[in-house]
Amino acid sequence: xxxxxxxxxxxxxxxxxxxxxxxxxxxxxxxxxxxxxxxxxxxxxxxxxxxxxxxxxxxxxxxxxxxxxxxxxxxxxxxxxxxxxxxxxxxxxxxxxxxxxxxxxxxxxxxxxxxxxxxxxxxxxxxxxxxxxxxxxxxxxxxxxxxxxxxxxxxxxxxxxxxxxxxxxxxxxxxxxxxxxxxxxxxxxxxxxxxxxxxxxxxxxxxxxxxxxxxxxxxxxxxxxxxxxxxxxxxxxxxxxxxxxxxxxxxxxxxxxxxxxxxxxxxxxxxxxxxxxxxxxxxxxxxxxxxxxxxxxxxxxxxxxxxxxxxxxxxxxxxxxxxxxxxxxxxxxxxxxxxxxxxxxxxxxxxxxxxxxxxxxxxxxxxxxxxxxxxxxxxxxxxxxxxxxxxxxxxxxxxxxxxxxxxxxxxxxxxxxxxxxxxxxxxxxxxxxxxxxxxxxxxxxxxxxxxxxxxxxxxxxxxxxxxxxxxxxxxxxxxxxxxxxxxxxxxxxxxxxxxxxxxxxxxxxxxxx
Numbered sequence: 001x002x003x004x005x006x007x008x009x010x011x012x013x014x015x016x017x018x019x020x021x022x023x024x025x026x027x028x029x030x031x032x033x034x035x036x037x038x039x040x041x042x043x044x045x046x047x048x049x050x051x052x053x054x055x056x057x058x059x060x061x062x063x064x065x066x067x068x069x070x071x072x073x074x075x076x077x078x079x080x081x082x083x084x085x086x087x088x089x090x091x092x093x094x095x096x097x098x099x100x101x102x103x104x105x106x107x108x109x110x111x112x113x114x115x116x117x118x119x120x121x122x123x124x125x126x127x128x129x130x131x132x133x134x135x136x137x138x139x140x141x142x143x144x145x146x147x148x149x150x151x152x153x154x155x156x157x158x159x160x161x162x163x164x165x166x167x168x169x170x171x172x173x174x175x176x177x178x179x180x181x182x183x184x185x186x187x188x189x190x191x192x193x194x195x196x197x198x199x200x201x202x203x204x205x206x207x208x209x210x211x212x213x214x215x216x217x218x219x220x221x222x223x224x225x226x227x228x229x230x231x232x233x234x235x236x237x238x239x240x241x242x243x244x245x246x247x248x249x250x251x252x253x254x255x256x257x258x259x260x261x262x263x264x265x266x267x268x269x270x271x272x273x274x275x276x277x278x279x280x281x282x283x284x285x286x287x288x289x290x291x292x293x294x295x296x297x298x299x300x301x302x303x304x305x306x307x308x309x310x311x312x313x314x315x316x317x318x319x320x321x322x323x324x325x326x327x328x329x330x331x332x333x334x335x336x337x338x339x340x341x342x343x344x345x346x347x348x349x350x351x352x353x354x355x356x357x358x359x360x361x362x363x364x365x366x367x368x369x370x371x372x373x374x375x376x377x378x379x380x381x382x383x384x385x386x387x388x389x390x391x392x393x394x395x396x397x398x399x400x401x402x403x404x405x406x407x408x409x410x411x412x413x414x415x416x417x418x419x420x421x422x423x424x425x426x427x428x429x430x431x432x433x434x435x436x437x438x439x440x441x442x443x444x445x446x447x448x449x450x451x452x453x454x455x456x457x458x459x460x461x462x463x464x465x466x467x468x469x470x471x472x473x474x475x476x477x478x479x480x481x482x483x484x485x486x487x488x489x490x491x492x493x494x495x496x497x498x499x500x501x502x503x504x505x506x507x508x509x510x511x512x513x
Contacts, residue, residue, distance in 0.1 A: 017043045020072040022109040027068070030105060036061035037218035043069050046192060051213040053206055054194040057225060057346060060218065066162050066192045067102045073160070074112060074135050082130050083157035084115065084137035087185070089144070089178065091168040093118040093293055094300065096138050099164070103136055112136055117143045120293030127152050141169075141177035148184070155184045166195040166202050167339055171315075175205065182209045196346070197339045224342055224376050228349040229356045231383040232369065237362045239269075243276050246332060249358055250282065250310070253328060256356070259303065260328035262312045263344050265336060273332060274312045284310040315340055324350055331359035334368045338375040363387050 013034055014027050035043070038056040045052050046069035056062055070086055079085045090096040096118050103114050115129040117139035123146075130137075130152055137144075137158075147153040161182070163169070169178060191210050195202055206213065224230065235245040250257065264270045267288040274286040285299050285308045303311045304323050315335070326348045335341045341359075348355030359380070361369055366387065373379055 012040045014068075017068075018047045018072075019043070019068055020075055022075065023068055023071050023106060026106045026108055029108075036065075038062055038216060039065040039068070041216035041218060042066070042192070045214045045216075046070075046190075047072060049190050051190060051210045052192045053210060053213040053215045054192070055196070055198060055215070055217040056194075057196055057342065062164070062194050063099060063102050064106070066164075066194070067099070067106055070136070070160055070162075071103070071107050071110060071112075075110065079113060079133035079135045080157065081133050082152060083154045084130075084134040085157060086136050086160040086162070087144075087155070087158045087181075088136070088138045088162040088164065089169070089181065090138065090140060091165050091172050091174060093120065093140060094296065095165060096140055097297065099138050103138075114138065117147060118293065119143050120296075123147075123150075141174045141181060144181065145177060155181070156186060158185045158189055160190045160192065161185055162192045162194070164194050166193060166205070167197045167199060168343070170199065170201050171337060171340070175201065178205070179208075196342060199339070224345060224378075225349045225355075227352065227354050228345055229354075230345065230380050231356070231358050232380050232386075233358050233360050233383045234385060234387050235360050235362055237364060239272070242332060242360050242362070243273065245360055246273075246330060247277075247280060247282075249330065249360075253356070256327065257309075258325065258327040259306070259309050260311070260330055261323075261326060261344075261347050262310060262330040262332050263335070264312065264314055265333040267314055269333065270312050270314050277310060277312065282310055283308060284312060287311055287313040289314060315344075323347065325353065326350070327355060329355070329357040331357070334359055334361050334365040335372070336368060338368070338371040341372045342376065358383065361387065 014024055014032065017035065017040065019027070038054055038060050042052050042054050042065040046066060052066075054062060054065060066088075074085065077085065088096075088099055090099060096116060100114055100116050103112070107114075112135040113129065113132055114136045115126065115134035115138070117126050117137065119140065119142065126143075126147065130147065144153070148155065163178065169175060191213075193206055193210055193213065233245060233249060235242045246262070250260070262273065262284075264273060267290055270286055270288045274284055277284040285303060287296060287299050291299070299308070299311070300323075302308045312332075329345050329348045331341070331344060335344060345355075345357040348357060359369075369380070
């Protein structure tokens, strides 16, 4: 899309896009008048029934670009039991619940049945909604296929299919499920496909399931918003060193930090970092995939309403969460996949606001940092110097492994004098002397040391007397172990087998023949 076309689209308002009066009224009540570029480009084609391929960075209003035209088209017709009219596929429960909120907000003038099929919720409640007939079905792929295999859902009546956050679907391994679902839906459907990045696997998927799609790309794929200040922060490789760097960053940004999302690569790191922040009196919460649905929604609600200042999360929270006013994003771990960086920092700077992102990097993260800079097409500035100089906790500059021998004044290949293995780390405790006590009054007093010395000497002398003195009366000398006769080596000729002379009485009873 050229710059002139994009300027023309941005000059439009919602009234010129062809939406119905009911939808326009709800949009105005929500406080919106001018559509975003992705909305202005996708809505007219979606209203015409064309397939749309939308590519835009997060926070640009992709959700409304398919919710609004779907509401306009759903004003005619009625859903039948177990046969939804439209289907929206989302990669996570949070995104699915968020899309449902958008349908409730913009569809307040409509009487539509909306069904939400996600994990962590009772099957019975979801089946009741399907039995009433769903005009809009919002689901995650796994739960959708569960209902289909139970025979509670038919997909032959789907008119519009929306695949949202397709690149996240790829990362989570949902592509086989997406292919299976697309084969269960009529060939004549309309497909709306949205993604922030377009890796080769996603491009292949669009060629397979989209028919002559209209490509709406409001920005280069995998770019970051210009209103987000991005910085890299150096750190040591130890987890506690990274936690110390993060705490210092949070304290230094105290004046401008309203709230922040802190991203970790693993769920176990989320739990550890959350406990560490609580220990240091930070107002923090945690969000990861092992939490049940009610706890996750409660945590998100508390953060969105301002009852929590910091939210430690895994990548489950990185895609599409609509928290409009997040001032900071901290990447505690550099994301393994470069595309995740775009989605993480996209949680701040939404709807034209300014934001900041800080990524804590160690020397082992150099490869991932290079991949991120290559993807976004720009260099990320360092906050306080790059990784060429890392300072340890003692304040000494950490030297590279190859330069340590040179710093010690040794020649390359020269062997160092090493102590035996058992003597390298073990150092015997040293008893303070009288001079030490005189110089350092805080040590153990001299009279206590002398009493201990005399008691030890008495114990040693008593032990030595026992070893060298006469034996105690009544105590016989035990033979050596090798000279003792074996318990089973008695005179085998006199060994009695059986009962011997003691015959039991029951064996002496006369038996009648």
